[in-house]
Amino acid sequence: MTSEKLKEVALDEIDRHSERIVQLGKSIFSEPEEGFREFKTAKKVEEIFSEWGIPFQRGLGVTGVKGSLDTGREGPTIALLGEMDALLNPDHPLAEKETGLVHACGHFAQIAWLIGAGFGIRKVMEGLSGEVVLFAVPAEEFINLEFRQKLKEAGEIEYFGGKQELVRIGALDDVDLVLMNHAQSEIPGRTVFLSSGSNGFIGKAARFLGRAAHAGVAPFKGINAMNAFHVALSAIHAQRETFKDDDMVRVHLIVTKGGDSVNVVPSEVRMEMYVRAKSVEAIEEANAKVDRALKAGAMGVGAGVEITNTPGYLPISNDERLAHLWMDNASTLLGNENVRLLGPFGGSTDMGDLTHLKPGIHPFVGSFTGDLHSKDFRVDDEEMAFLIPAKIMAMATIELLSQEAREAKEIIAQFKPRLSKEEYLRLLDSLTYQTLWREG
Numbered sequence: 272m273t274s275e276k277l278k279e280v281a282l283d284e285i286d287r288h289s290e291r292i293v294q295l296g297k298s299i300f301s302e303p304e305e306g307f308r309e310f311k312t313a314k315k316v317e318e319i320f321s322e323w324g325i326p327f328q329r330g331l332g333v334t335g336v337k338g339s340l341d342t343g344r345e346g347p348t349i350a351l352l353g354e355m356d357a358l359l360n361p362d363h364p365l366a367e368k369e370t371g372l373v374h375a376c377g378h379f380a381q382i383a384w385l386i387g388a389g390f391g392i393r394k395v396m397e398g399l400s401g402e403v404v405l406f407a408v409p410a411e412e413f414i415n416l417e418f419r420q421k422l423k424e425a426g427e428i429e430y431f432g433g434k435q436e437l438v439r440i441g442a443l444d445d446v447d448l449v450l451m452n453h454a455q456s457e458i459p460g461r462t463v464f465l466s467s468g469s470n471g472f473i474g475k476a477a478r479f480l481g482r483a484a485h486a487g488v489a490p491f492k493g494i495n496a497m498n499a500f501h502v503a504l505s506a507i508h509a510q511r512e513t514f515k516d517d518d519m520v521r522v523h524l525i526v527t528k529g530g531d532s533v534n535v536v537p538s539e540v541r542m543e544m545y546v547r548a549k550s551v552e553a554i555e556e557a558n559a560k561v562d563r564a565l566k567a568g569a570m571g572v573g574a575g576v577e578i579t580n581t582p583g584y585l586p587i588s589n590d591e592r593l594a595h596l597w598m599d600n601a602s603t604l605l606g607n608e609n610v611r612l613l614g615p616f617g618g619s620t621d622m623g624d625l626t627h628l629k630p631g632i633h634p635f636v637g638s639f640t641g642d643l644h645s646k647d648f649r650v651d652d653e654e655m656a657f658l659i660p661a662k663i664m665a666m667a668t669i670e671l672l673s674q675e676a677r678e679a680k681e682i683i684a685q686f687k688p689r690l691s692k693e694e695y696l697r698l699l700d701s702l703t704y705q706t707l708w709r710e711g
Contacts, residue, residue, distance in 0.1 A: 306410030346401025377454025387661025493536030503568025
């Protein structure tokens with residue numbers, strides 16, 4: 272059977288299960304879970320793998336689920352990834368009231384695409400060579416660093432990103448090539464695009480340490496940690512004109528603790544932040560300036576500051592040949608005019624880490640409305656949001672592994688990794704440090 276005929280069979284199978292695929296995506300949306308806590312979502316994936324009768328592993332990177340569709344014939348292993356976690360945005364009208372969690376980044380749809388593609392691919396396994404890994408992966412959103420630090424201290428994780436953990440524990444050692452899609456709302460309608468790259472980042476936490484005193488009676492006896500934070504923030508702003516435009520530097524933060532009582536001079540102020548840029552070198556340069564500004568804030572009022580750096584994510588480097596294969600298949604369903612190559616993406620994802628190690632791509636697909644992560648993010652077109660990306664993923668996989676996996680083998684042979692696994696883990700470790708600065 273030709274690859275085109277195999278694709279037709281797979282698409283028909285996806286259509287046959289379309290209602291179930293859509294309902295799965297909606298079900299995951301209705302039960303948002305934070306990264307490394309996606310137990311309900313993982314259970315839904317496990318139930319489908321059990322129904323299919325395929326082998327799978329659970330609890331990878333705390334909650335990850337890895338299923339296997341093995342053709343029984345020699346060939347590469349392709350991993351299709353779907354992210355499980357939600358994010359915090361209590362302003363979203365559909366956010367969970369108790370937690371503020373909501374799927375305003377489209378990860379709920381990714382699991383629908385993963386399972387939808389699985390329905391199609393498993394129908395045509397006799398025409399393929401190699402193995403297809405269906406991997407529901409944890410914790411892409413880099414949030415709640417205090418919780419993740421506790422997991423680290425308990426020995427449950429080492430790194431704060433889900434895919435970083437999967438690399439560390441060897442869950443991707445047997446994978447030769449990685450594919451995933453991500454929701455987009457920038458371009459309306461049934462459109463998809465690939466960016467020329469993305470930003471990476473370092474995650475940071477800072478804890479300003481002052482001295483408490485009665486805010487009305489004796490504020491002069493205190494050291495105001497909030498003032499240290501404000502001086503540091505001004506110092507960061509003063510650095511912005513030194514960031515090169517081409518580096519796409521972004522520095523942004525939230526305050527997680529601003530003191531204990533309005534009647535007490537704040538003795539402790541905590542913040543979390545990202546320092547982003549489109550290369551590791553630019554990230555490190557900007558990060559050094561931010562560290563200097565944090566210390567300046569503490570110095571300015573006689574406080575101390577504890578700075579904790581955590582390795583964030585590396586910039587995406589989409590494999591060019593794999594990207595064109597995916598775009599050709601997307602054009603078959605959507606038309607050439609709706610499949611685009613665009614410039615760099617200012618956000619970050621731990622898929623960037625994987626593209627330094629293996630050939631991979633991270634395309635963006637519609638149809639959603641409202642900005643990613645915003646209170647307005649919505650599904651606009653259910654067929655496009657839940658089914659067409661699953662079809663594109665299945666078609667690309669079939670093309671890669673049909674004809675004795677010729678396309679996949681050539682892409683893998685031509686790929687030159689930017690980092691080995693060992694070099695990658697050393698890089699992450701080099702970006703991890705904690706320092707306490709006090710004057711004198």
